[in-house]
Ligand code: HEM
């Protein structure tokens with residue numbers, strides 16, 4: 001190899017032996033991308049992977065994820081194998097073919113992906129529809145109210161009705177949700193301040209999601225649930241936890257300086273444990 | 287119709303009108319490219335700051351504290367500065383680097399040359415377009431120095447966070463400057479795209495029918511249409527947000543917000559309105575960043591594979607289809623935003639539909655490489671790399687396009703990995719490939735190929751090492767735009783992967799210095815290049831390197847064929863420029879008569 005020298009820069013028109021470069025490039029594609037990509041994905045499953053699922057909708061989402069992973073994984077490997085092969089061959093040929101049209105081939109590779117994608121779309125639409133089905137009768141209704149940088153949870157109390165809230169009444173210490181004392185429906189509301197969101201295992205939950213200030217997002221990785229909290233509207237989120245235990249709410253929509261500390265705690269427990277916990281709560285009665 | 291050129295040549299040009307306030311599209315293109323390079327260094331440096339924090343949250347960076355006394359405390363980055371860095375990184379890379387380098391840089395340089403025109407239709411407007419860009423940069427970077435610092439609401443600037451000055455430190459003056467800067471840059475883009483569209487429609491030389499245009503021109507043309515139709519929407523949104531911030535309107539802010547303990551005096555607005563307006567631009571914008579590279583890559587690939595591009599009509603059709611569909615998919619960024627679920631189903635359908643023309647393009651590139659005689663120039667290496675990156679990033683798009691899966695992945699590092707492959711890296715590969723390929727035309731010298739190859743290997747391997755593992759951070763549930771992963775329980779296992787990604791990112795960043803070095807070295811010391819060093823067919827290679835003022839000699843070239851007649855059997859050379867008529871180089875007709883001289887339209 002000639003010593004590198006500013007005045008005799010490498011010749012651009014006749015680059016080094018094309019066979020060698022072709023070999024190098026196809027090897028990198030083969031080893032780094034195909035073998036490396038697949039191996040890393042397989043290895044990642046033990047450490048860097050979906051947190052163990054804990055909701056009914058999560059099971060369906062995971063199934064869809066794996067189906068898509070297999071389909072795209074095959075496409076990923078095939079396309080890169082073909083790319084590596086053609087590059088390798090392209091380094092050895094002495095002449096190029098004058099070939100630039102083949103309707104059958106082109107229609108094939110237009111319609112095949114279209115058919116595959118259509119299948120995936122239909123599967124996705126079914127799951128999406130189920131996730132957004134109206135909440136069942138027996139659903140546990142709870143309000144989740146996001147704010148910079150924390151979560152509040154409110155249960156409607158014995159009357160099953162949430163009391164009116166009025167933003168002007170909000171006071172960080174005394175009345176964080178702005179409950180209107182004039183509304184009788186609010187007298188028995190239970191506000192879990194800074195505590196956990198208690199849910200019942202295998203019982204559907206209907207979260208009424210609100211925000212006090214800016215956008216936030218209610219994300220529970222194990223439930224595969226994520227929904228933005230939008231100030232000004234109440235958004236329903238329905239899911240069914242399937243595993244008792246403790247979980248964390250993560251805020252997934254940038255909401256300001258404290259976005260990274262905006263955690264909330266969830267306890268999923270049996271109906272009996274839940275009832276006992278609820279009975280021990282003081283009504284909010286502002 | 288034609289620009290009256292002779293008058294143009296006559297008048298004396300001072301150094302200032304020639305190189306600074308130039309109306310020559312080539313100079314303007316080069317100005318755009320160098321300014322974008324500067325901004326790329328800024329944006330890349332910000333990426334390194336992001337990776338320092340995510341990879342080594344406990345480490346102390348004394349030099350950084352010294353550089354940014356306001357942004358660091360105890361030699362560690364502060365959360366508000368971190369968010370400002372993320373926001374500015376995204377904003378700069380998308381609007382101030384890739385859009386400007388591709389449409390402003392390559393668009394300006396290539397359009398008149400490749401269609402056989404002497405200049406743009408509106409040279410003065412063209413100059414104005416460039417000269418709006420530096421002020422926009424100055425205003426944007428000034429936001430780092432105002433009270434509260436640069437905006438920290440992400441490049442998407444979702445209100446109410448971005449609308450209410452007391453919602454975050456960066457939402458003060460910094461956010462206002464961000465909006466003003468963007469509005470100015472949008473005007474520059476609109477001037478540019480109007481110009482490109484008019485030029486391509488009106489100033490094509492004789493014989494340059496639409497279906498004989500190089501794919502670069504198709505990419506740039508459709509991109510200009512996209513920009514002209516989508517950027518005004520963001521412009522309007524930015525003005526509305528400015529009004530919300532300072533004129534008391536409430537487009538995006540509903541009533542009853544309480545920030546801290548204070549009731550906000552707004553009512554009647556809707557935060558989702560901004561998201562709709564933003565993504566109505568935002569999605570076409572990613573195609574603004576990928577269609578020109580697609581054209582550039584097709585051009586490079588055909589030239590260096592010495593083989594016609596495969597499926598030219600399908601290539602054109604898929605560019606147009608992608609552009610059309612790109613206006614109908616914006617809602618896939620909003621699956622979890624709270625819009626009606628039925629709308630999500632509709633957007634899912636259009637989103638997966640847009641994957642079809644994208645797949646077609648990929649297969650056409652593969653078919654182009656089949657039975658090719660590849661010349662592995664640096665430009666060609668980047669073109670092949672582009673295909674790989676586009677495929678890898680495109681495939682993860684299928685996950686995100688499916689709303690149920692996106693529920694989990696929205697706003698995680700899976701998205702960050704996805705768009706850094708399909709948009710950021712792929713698009714950057716188009717810029718790099720294009721630079722190595724057209725540098726001889728721009729400056730009459732080659733870039734150094736040995737350095738170029740080193741640059742390619744480091745970048746290609748570096749990108750996979752940096753962005754591929756990010757998928758797994760996303761799969762594990764790591765949210766984007768978070769200052770620290772140390773608090774959440776579900777992110778506890780991610781320290782190793784984040785450190786690895788950061789090391790890879792630093793290597794990738796340092797690797798780019800090779801490119802900068804090569805670029806400036808080659809400007810002064812590069813080997814001299816003749817008019818057509820690669821043996822290309824398109825018109826820019828049929829004139830001097832660099833082309834004279836007015837691009838072509840006394841007569842404009844006349845076009846007799848499509849641009850991809852490489853390795854035509856029986857021809858004396860393995861390329862036949864577009865200017866060669868059938869009678870001057872009798873063509874054995876191959877497989878039918880589609881290549882005969884009379885127009886291919
Ligand atoms: C050296 C190369 C690069 C590295 C290491 C890098 C790294 C990153 C990282 C880690 C983030 C995520 C920050 C977070 O969400 O917490 C990010 C965000 C982003 N990057 Fe890059 N990046 C690079 C190049 C680029 C390029 C070339 C583009 C061009 C389009 C780009 C566009 C963006 C955008 C739009 C965001 C989102 C910003 C936001 O969330 O508002 N990046 N980058």
Ligand SMILES: [Cu+2]
Pocket residue numbers: 146147148149215216217251252253254255259262
């Ligand atoms: Cu939040």
Ligand SMILES: [Cu+2]
Pocket residue numbers: 568569572615616618619
């Ligand atoms: Cu999009």
